[in-house]
Amino acid sequence: SHSTSQSTTSASASGGKRIGVSIQNREAQFYQDMEAGMRSEAAKYGYSLDVVDANRDNALQQSQVEDFISQRVDAIVLTPYDSQAIGSAIAEANRAGIPVFTADIASTSRLGTVVAHVASDNVQGGFQAGKLMCAAVGGSGGVAIIDEPEVTSVQDRVRGFREALAQICPHVTVVADVDAGGQRDRAESDTSDLLQSNRSLKGIFGINDDSALGALAAAKAAGLVGKIAIVGYDATPEARTAIAAGQMYGDAVQYPEQIGRKTIDAIHEYFGGKHPPKVVHVNVGTFTRANAGATH
């Protein structure tokens, strides 16, 4: 019964495979889109998906992987909550001979090996957001970042954002970088305070749309809607509405559905005995009022 999945795969490469997916935060729109992409691609190959929510909890994600191992799934897809901590779960799956793929967020742990990592290029995405910000505020001024610095992908976004400002509009400076945990209500109150102490603020970059929409609510209360450029990340439906209404300037937009599809494609390749590339990048685009007009 302890045959490696390698051999099981060759026996029935065409279908019937079960793939366990543990998503760090299934409630986010982003991951729901990613899940949708995975599902439609999996349906194409006849794989069944078992998706669970790690609910922003390292230990829970660890035990979900253990449960997958108990169920002897054929492959595991992870979007780690904690890029360091996930290593031991991956190592455990490795020991059980189950191949592991990561989507969106990579493992940075020394432990365990991942077959392939599929993700947006968040540094490039942050750069896109920075470009939007430059276009919105013009040549100079102060902007703020509503941050969540514990998250690796967010660190990449912020890095890209800062790089873009430095390259494209060096006189636009980041005057505040506050940690609102990526949550809307905290982003709202932190932005309110920010607007009190930095009255000349010209723009706000929210590292996700909850942060951006929280900032928008605060701007609304301060009567600054339209006067302050808000750039978000992800282009959720609510953010798109706000952009269409001219309340937000624009968003960096990832294509989570693509990430999902390409993850399943990589697994399919692997089941077929081939070696998918170690890292699969999905590009990040932008979404502004112009796009909103086009889509409507």
Added chain:
Amino acid sequence: MRGIAKAFPGVQALADVSLSLGGGEVLALVGENGAGKSTLMRILAGGLAADAGEILIDGKRVVIDAPRTAERLGVGMIYQEFNLVPQLTAVENLVLGDEPTRRGFLDTSAALERARRIFEELRIAMPPDVPVARLSVGQQQLVEIAKVLSKRARIIVMDEPTAALTENEIERLFALVERLKAAGKGIVYISHRLEELARIADRVTILRDGRVIETRAERAFPEDEIVAAMVGRQLDAHYPALPPIAQSAPVVLDVRSLSRPPQIDGLNLQVRAGEIVGLAGLIGAGRTEILRAIAGADVPRGGEILIDGRVARIRSPIDAIGAGIAFITEDRKAQGLVLGMSVRENVTLAHLAQYVNRDLMIDRAREARTTQRMIDELDIRTPSTEQLVKNLSGGTQQKVVLAKWLIGTVRVLLFDEPTRGIDVAAKAEIYALMVGLAQRGSAIVMVSSELPEVLGMAHRIFAVRGGALVRSFAHDEATPDAVMLAAAGAAA
């Protein structure tokens, strides 16, 4: 003990108190509520730190800063309040704080052996492995006594040990005290039951307002003089004369085949206007349960209750209050008062609806007026209507409980141990109040573990056993022996 002083916020509980005790001697400590008796003894037993003064044992000055120190010096105290851990067994409570161990682990057989020896010595039978919460109050009291004796104390303080005991248990306690005395132990005995002093005390010390008034040999101290010294004035006879009941007096409270398993089964009781009925019995006889069932504190299973001839459906205290029943509970701190609230708020609690204005707000001015009226009527000693009840003395608190019921229209008053733990002066006032209420046509049922009180205060006395009224006595025919015999049943 020399020059002991202790102040609490706002109260000088003790001022320059000195006291001495010899081996083989019983010193009685008496005084009104709040005189400072318990405070003084807590200081001796290390439960409380004194502000000033010193303690000498065998002529040597000692510092008692914790219960443990007192224990090492041979001082043991049986506290006034219940001081056992309810979840632990008698044996576990007995050895608490001084558990025998073997190789670092608890040695249960050694503990059991130690307990067995003590219980044998005291000639008491005690189930060793039952949580004390399930023992009767008397048994619990005995566990406390055994606990102190097991520590080989040479100085033993007993703070109102008989307040919760029945007559037979008291007899056994007295026998024990005699044996301890014979063994050369020194005993401090605190009690409000002055008639007990003649039985056991060698000397009596009287405390008033935190000062020693006098110490004398018991024989040289008649009871009325003690009382006078305690309260600082001469007091009238103990029990007021009971007013006669008119032949035509209607039945106010009519209890018909009331049942509440497992204790009460088919209880019948009629009380007429102006009548005081006393219930006597041993601890656990079910007297409290009878009152609770009538007052709706426990929901009765069957039977009916009529007030002034009308059926009152009583399923809760709310129903009982609506029917004109007042229940003065045996434990005023736990059941009778909200200690953190003011006198005013306590007095109006049961009839608050009457103090609500049309705008749904409570009319505090009206509340205060009523409360003031009750303060005057019952002579409640409080600086104001706004004083917190927890700052009042025991007897005053009991009057606040009474005031709470008397501001409404009461037809029936149920008194459970109305004078437990209150001093003679306050007792006399409570008795007078009861008689006054009876004269105004109320029906009164009184439970008391002090037999003289029941005999002195009731027109009719019932002996209670197993939740049933086993025998009835008229005021004149009731003698202590006859009542106790009936209450104890064939077993006695």
Added chain:
Amino acid sequence: MTAGARQPVKISWLRIIAAATVFVAFIAAIDVAAHGAFLSRGNIASVLSQISYDFILAIGETFVIITAGIDLSIGSLVSLCGVVMAIVANSLHLSGFLLIAVTLVSGLAVGALAGYVNALPVVKLNLPPFITTLAMMQIALGASYMLSHGRPVALVSPAFGNLGYGGFFGGLTGLLHVQGNLFPIVWMLVVGLFFSTLLTRTRFGRYVLAIGGNEEASRLAGVDVARAKTLVYVISGVCAAIVGFLYMALFSSGSPQTGTGNEMLAAIAAVVVGGTSLMGGRGTIVGTFFGALLIGSLNNAMNLLHVDSYLQMVVLGAVILLAVALDELRKRYL
């Protein structure tokens, strides 16, 4: 317990005066450090509107804690009520005031019902409220995620988004020369006054205090303990629903994640810092307001002074401890 409290009226005034003094000193210092940003009219409005959410939550919690209970479910109920209201609002073919009113009522009903369910095992089975409300916390949050499929439910109607900006509130903002959202502030004042009056001036309020002081004595004095306790949890649920409504209006969407941060603990901290005893029997809404104000201003001040957000957590914890410890010391030695 042992340390005898003096007259309750005096005490609460003493408490308020002491708190106010500390508060004023603290304010002045911060304002200087923040170059005047702290006491600007706009910032005051902003702090008030920020604390209004936690304060309204804390009002219900005050009632519960006075009966010696605790309600851990309020954060989850904010989430659940917000989601339910957003779904209801989107499915109604109404507009304007009527839409808002019906939506609000539906949320209040959910909050009240959840509070009722919280109270049932406490009242009937005498279970500890810590556990029943812990269970409700899980259940309500799960339900909120299930109903919303984990996603914010964006409001279709623009009616809510304009609450607090048009009409009455628009006029008010102009009148007071402040920027900012006065909508939650007005709610906070109305709800606060209502429940403060309920607690201090009515029979129900007196019963709540009495039950917290001595439940058995209250029962024997004819207080309907079960009813009062049930109502207390219902009030807590209703307050959570109001907060859910305010957040929904603020964000124009009902999000299952709103309220699930440390709202619950912040509300409890406000109650306790405001002088309400966790042992029950003692507490005021005014005190809770000052508790919420202290915590809220502290957060705001630290943001204005650019204090690192991690350090802010440490400071907040220390201040909560300090406030309670000082209150205890004052009670002992003053």
Added chain:
Amino acid sequence: MTAGARQPVKISWLRIIAAATVFVAFIAAIDVAAHGAFLSRGNIASVLSQISYDFILAIGETFVIITAGIDLSIGSLVSLCGVVMAIVANSLHLSGFLLIAVTLVSGLAVGALAGYVNALPVVKLNLPPFITTLAMMQIALGASYMLSHGRPVALVSPAFGNLGYGGFFGGLTGLLHVQGNLFPIVWMLVVGLFFSTLLTRTRFGRYVLAIGGNEEASRLAGVDVARAKTLVYVISGVCAAIVGFLYMALFSSGSPQTGTGNEMLAAIAAVVVGGTSLMGGRGTIVGTFFGALLIGSLNNAMNLLHVDSYLQMVVLGAVILLAVALDELRKRYL
């Protein structure tokens, strides 16, 4: 309180038998539904290793709750101790067993110190533990984030990563024919046995139970209440440190986010479901183990049965409530 407790020995056996029966029926049903995956040797090992963290946390919490206290800071302490240990491990020029031992001791010291600080205001000022440990929860978490700059601290040495796989544990896994990490299971057994013996067989344990039953009576009987209560919070801190160590070894890094999910509430739920009274005076480590096992198996079973994760929250809440309600009903009518 009023419902008189019967014989404690009998009670705990009755409880255990009842729990075991329900448990067996439940297990069998789940296993059938999950096509045998539930009772597979690998899954059993996996459930046990999953519950070991919550159970060890719950051990300390059991001691605290028996004294009628509560410790809300344990989750934050897991985080703080993990981060501190990772930093210490990376800065030591040691390797192998010595490195592990020194690291562990440093973590235990931090946990014990935090527990001591928790206890101080409880013991000296008689402040409610709910508040002091709430403050510690904030302070420890803030400190953990500050020390780690909000990021996981990866362990440089590979010594920890191999814990549980090489040597003794490797042999054990082979011997038992299971996959999985037996390291936390062995810790759970050792820590559980140690503290269970401490609670039931030693003076200290007896004092803990006595204090919870009647603190004043214990004090007057010569029990050093302050010392016992202090120790209880220290034990809780130490248990949190052990869990922090295990997570750090598991993840090969000390992350400030570890422990900050619902670990604390899960531990408290395990304690209460295991029959320990929140009123104090009553409780066992064995009961807590079954509480943790019930919750852990439920989570595992729901995962195996592909129950929607939102629904899982609802079920978990309902089961906690049910367990406590049944226990109460059993006490009343059995």
